[in-house]
Amino acid sequence: MPERPGVRILVADDHAVFREGLRILMSSIPDAEIVGEAASGEEAVRLAGELSPDVVLMDIQMPGVNGIEATRRIVGRNPRAGVVVVTMFEDDDSVFAAMRAGARGYVLKGADPEEILEVVRSVTGGSAHFGPEIARRLMSFFSSPTPSSPGEALPELTAREREVLDLIARGRANAEIARKLFLSPKTVRNHISSIFAKLQVADRAQAIVRAREAGLGLNE
Structure with missing residues (x-):
């Protein structure tokens, strides 16, 4: 009997071409397998429940339930699922909304392929990882004064x-x-x-x- 792949990945993005690009990119990770693809937030939540992926690559802007809410639902049902947000949005609101929803990784779609792979590998290993640009935003945010009340x-x-x-x-x-x-x-x-x-x-x-x-x- 063949061994179960070490990393089960679910890709959630409403653009088929980008999903295919991620599928090809993820094939460079040893023992990784794309177990499903979702074109909407609702489908991502459903497939995550059915397939129990180790990693979910999640876009933010999707029809119906957006990626932030889908992340919250997926992590709420399976805290071990490592959600990596892969998106065009780099604004602070999107980054922090994803973090609070339970995402363990956040990387921009325009990032180098190796950067995307690095984030996915880290999340696969149980860590949280954010791309360099996002990390700079986080440092800037936490170093800023917070309102008093x-x-x-x-x-x-x-x-x-x-x-x-x-x-x-x-x-x-x-x-x-x-x-x-x-x-x-x-x-x-x-x-x-x-x-x-x-x-x-x-x-x-x-x-x-x-x-x-x-x-x-x-x-x-």
């Missing part, structure tokens, strides 16, 4: 909006937020739309990053 950090939000954002940062769904704050689902949606507009964020992942930076969602 949530209220001072987010003065543009009302007290109720900060409550909603705090619960979003704790991973609560809209329905749970509505029950906890005794609000209607529509009111919660309205608050969230207002929060996104005021903070100039595009989705929950980016909102969570802003919230955590401001000290929200950190304590139960």
Whole structure:
């Protein structure tokens, strides 16, 4: 009976050409096997549950569930899965959203192939690894002064909006937020739309990053 490959890899990207490129690149890793490919976040979550990959190569911008949320779900179900975000996005919000979702690696699509391989090898070995450009961003972020309090950090939000954002940062769904704050689902949606507009964020992942930076969602 043939031995099971040492590294089982799932590739999640909505562009077939890029998936094929990753498949070819990963073939240079000894004992590695691409066990599945996903073209959406939902498919990535499903296949990760079915195939139990050791490493998931995850794009951020995909149809339906985005890569950040897909990462959170995959790691939540299987903490041993090493998710490596491979994306065009190098902004701080995307990087920290991926980290908080549980990604152990983050590398840009424009990086040299050897850099991508280095990140994947490190994650395969159980470590966390980020490309040089991302590492510089992390160092810059952590060396910057942090706001002294949530209220001072987010003065543009009302007290109720900060409550909603705090619960979003704790991973609560809209329905749970509505029950906890005794609000209607529509009111919660309205608050969230207002929060996104005021903070100039595009989705929950980016909102969570802003919230955590401001000290929200950190304590139960």
